[in-house]
Amino acid sequence: SQQGEEDPQALSIQEGENATMNCSYKTSINNLQWYRQNSGRGLVHLILIRSNEREKHSGRLRVTLDTSKKSSSLLITASRAADTASYFCATSNFGNEKLTFGTGTRLTIIP
């Protein structure tokens, strides 16, 4: 089952602009993770935010988590052509070794 739903499904922006994508989930979580997937490749972990955290930064990435609304957002600032990829959120439930992935947002950066 896929718990997360990403919004939008696809996003195209000009290089240098900021990109925001959102993730909603259904059940209580231990943490939420964001991954990037370049075309035809595996996933690369970007950032993890725990359920007791509200915001986290890593370089040009900013993640927020609102557990009351069961939602998260990923902001990529000053986008670059190399940021073109699909982005997935994944949730980890308490006492569970598994991750549940969302459907992904396909981001295209226009040079």
Add this chain to the structure above:
Amino acid sequence: DGGITQSPKYLFRKEGQNVTLSCEQNLNHDAMYWYRQDPGQGLRLIYYSQIVNDFQKGDIAEGYSVSREKKESFPLTVTSAQKNPTAFYLCASRNRERIDQPQHFGDGTRLSIL
């Protein structure tokens, strides 16, 4: 360099044939996972293993089988019972020492039907 190696990169299956996808990791991770990804979709869990000689079914295990005889290796067999095997298959591993460790992925195997 440590990482996860999946092979082959492309695989073709004939009708009624079983095929095995290889996944090897040298990260010393206890947990390993197999996912299926269909075009434009997220990842769905097929099987996972938390320790050698033990594995559990994921959400879509029917038509697949796995083994975990060595810590480094977690091969996936797509059996003839899997009627729609065409997909991108991803293997991942994770360090279980802490609950918030992320998964590390290989570069996938693309399986197609001849």
